[in-house]
Each structure stands twice: as structure tokens, then as C-alpha cells.
Amino acid sequence: MDIMITLFYALFSFCVVYPPSEFVAAGFTITQIFDNFLGSESTNFIKYHMKRITITSLIHASLPLGYVCTLWCCGERGEWMPASALGAAIIPMIMLVDKVLLPLNSVSKVIATQNWLIKVTPYNVNIVKQLDCSLVATAADTHNLSPSGEDEVQYVNVEVIPSRDDVKRFSFRMSNTALRELQPRLMRPMRVPESISLIPPLIERFVEVFKTNIAKNPMYYYDNDEVEQCIGCMQNQADVKIVNRCEPAQPGPADGQRPQPPCSPCN
Known part of the structure; x- marks a missing residue:
């Protein structure tokens, strides 16, 4: 149903922007619909086209909003959980102090509560129950922060695979140190393939x-x-x-030289 609505609206939008001869003959163009408001082109040419350009720009700019409204009213919504019910289940967990909040970068983060795993990005929020998903490490790369190789940082790509078909899978990338902070909060251990070695x-x-x-x-x-x-x-x-x-201290010579320190022969 959503595909049919999308195709129909795309065809409708094309006909509004570039009206075919059938639309022109039926009087279904912007200039014909707003003919009384635009007035006569021959008697007031500049004012007529100023009005026409303004109305045309407003209608063309509102086409994406019209698509969203059409899809919202006529599209398939499915068995969605109300946002208030989902919020009532998550908010008490978010307010607890024992949750784990790990920044992925300056605009994204992962939150692990007692029952939920949440990924927050600028344009999306992925929410899944921990009992309804499994975490799998898909890749890992190591970077040396010093020429000697003593300071190493490893980043791991983790994919969250829900067991329910109505929940979308998602992935995130974090450092090995942050991943070790996340693992104690997980209800199921993360699977690490043999080809991936975590430092x-x-x-x-x-x-x-x-x-x-x-x-x-x-x-x-x-x-x-x-x-x-x-x-x-x-x-x-x-x-x-x-x-x-350590060997026992040796007495000094008779000439008054200080005795040998007791731990100097230690290896």
C-alpha cells in the first residue's frame, strides 16, 4: 500500500510541476486554479508574475509535506506500540543511576539499562529489549598511539541482531575499553568470532x-x-x-671505610 501511494504521489507531483496537456485542458494548473487571484497578465504584467512565482514556489515547496501527510493518513501503520506506552517502560530505567551511558562520538551514544539497549543518533533512536536481541562483533581494528606500540587502542564494530522481525537491526562502533564497560550490563554475552581478537x-x-x-x-x-x-x-x-x-653485608676494612650496602649484589 505504501508503495502504491508513493508512486501515485510521485506521478501527481510531476504533473503539478510539469503539467501535461490533459491537465491544461482540464484547467488543473496553478495559473488556471488561481486565475481570479492572479488577475490579468496583459493589464498588470509585473504584479501578475510576482504573484504567480510566489504561489508556484509555495505549492512546489509543500509537495514533500503533502507526501508525508498522505502517507500518514492513508498508509499502513501496522501494529505499532503507542509512544506513551513505550516511554512508560523506558523512562524509569533511564532514570536509574546504574545505567551505562557510553558516547560513540560527539552526537551519538549507546545506553544500556537493566532491560533495554538504546542507540541515540541525531536523526534516529534504536530501541530493543536485551532479551530480544543478540550482539555480535563483526570487525575490529587496532591503532598504535605511540611509536613503541605500548599505547594501543582498539575499536570494535558491534551489530545488534533482534530476534523479532518487526525490530530493525542496528550497529555501532566503540573502543574496546568502552565495550568492556558495556559487557557487564548485557543480559546475554556478546559473541566474538574466532577471526576477531580483542586486546x-x-x-x-x-x-x-x-x-x-x-x-x-x-x-x-x-x-x-x-x-x-x-x-x-x-x-x-x-x-x-x-x-x-640479598647477600649479607660485608664488614668494612680496618681503615674505617664504610661497609658495603646490604642489597647492592642483588640481581
């Missing part, structure tokens, strides 16, 4: 390198009463023991 955060990379170097050290045997709390979290028992392996 772990800096703290995880530090822990991995730290564990690799710790594994090279010899085993240390201890008593249960000797283990202290982890200095990082102060909640769990530490699984790493730091042992002072």
Missing part, C-alpha cells in the same frame, strides 16, 4: 606477564601461618611470596 586491558596484560615471570622462579615452601593477605585486594591469601635473597 585484553592493560591490567590483565600486566598480570599475565607477572605470572609468566613468577613461574620462572623456584618453588617456595611455607607454613600455613606464614601466608599473609594479598596486598592488592586484602581479601584473599597471597599466592606469591617475595623472598629477600
Whole structure:
């Protein structure tokens, strides 16, 4: 139905802008319809064409608005949810402080609430229930911010695929750091294909390198009463023991030279 209305209105607009001979014969042109208002062209040529140009410009400019009104009145609306009902379901979630709001750029953002996932752009708002969609990482690219490659930033393209046919899928692009802030709020984990490798955060990379170097050290045997709390979290028992392996201080010579510092031979 909407396609038929669009084709009909396009044909109608073309006939209004460039009226065929049938429209001219039927008197369905702008100059003929507003003949009484325009007056006589021969008696007042300038004023006549000033009026004609003004009316023609107004009618041509109103054709897009007329199409929207025609489509609104005669088109198929389908089983749409009232905006007030949708707003009543979303607004309480938006007002909660535990929502996650992540800017995509200066004009777009992604909002994740307890039940909803929302993408806001200058000309559109995509809303989907988290239980009715799945998130899939489609691409990832990494950029080095320093010549040494120590500072890296990764951007991930994520596509939101609704399980309902009446909800349009959408996608967004955000940094890996922002994506890790979004993931705890998601009710379903995001799928990452094997071809895409996400860079772990800096703290995880530090822990991995730290564990690799710790594994090279010899085993240390201890008593249960000797283990202290982890200095990082102060909640769990530490699984790493730091042992002072410095050589004992050597006494200085008899001429009064200062003794050797105790930790200078440490490797």
C-alpha cells in the first residue's frame, strides 16, 4: 500500500510541476486554479508574475509535506506500540543511576539499562529489549598511539541482531575499553568470532606477564601461618611470596671505610 501511494504521489507531483496537456485542458494548473487571484497578465504584467512565482514556489515547496501527510493518513501503520506506552517502560530505567551511558562520538551514544539497549543518533533512536536481541562483533581494528606500540587502542564494530522481525537491526562502533564497560550490563554475552581478537586491558596484560615471570622462579615452601593477605585486594591469601635473597653485608676494612650496602649484589 505504501508503495502504491508513493508512486501515485510521485506521478501527481510531476504533473503539478510539469503539467501535461490533459491537465491544461482540464484547467488543473496553478495559473488556471488561481486565475481570479492572479488577475490579468496583459493589464498588470509585473504584479501578475510576482504573484504567480510566489504561489508556484509555495505549492512546489509543500509537495514533500503533502507526501508525508498522505502517507500518514492513508498508509499502513501496522501494529505499532503507542509512544506513551513505550516511554512508560523506558523512562524509569533511564532514570536509574546504574545505567551505562557510553558516547560513540560527539552526537551519538549507546545506553544500556537493566532491560533495554538504546542507540541515540541525531536523526534516529534504536530501541530493543536485551532479551530480544543478540550482539555480535563483526570487525575490529587496532591503532598504535605511540611509536613503541605500548599505547594501543582498539575499536570494535558491534551489530545488534533482534530476534523479532518487526525490530530493525542496528550497529555501532566503540573502543574496546568502552565495550568492556558495556559487557557487564548485557543480559546475554556478546559473541566474538574466532577471526576477531580483542586486546585484553592493560591490567590483565600486566598480570599475565607477572605470572609468566613468577613461574620462572623456584618453588617456595611455607607454613600455613606464614601466608599473609594479598596486598592488592586484602581479601584473599597471597599466592606469591617475595623472598629477600640479598647477600649479607660485608664488614668494612680496618681503615674505617664504610661497609658495603646490604642489597647492592642483588640481581
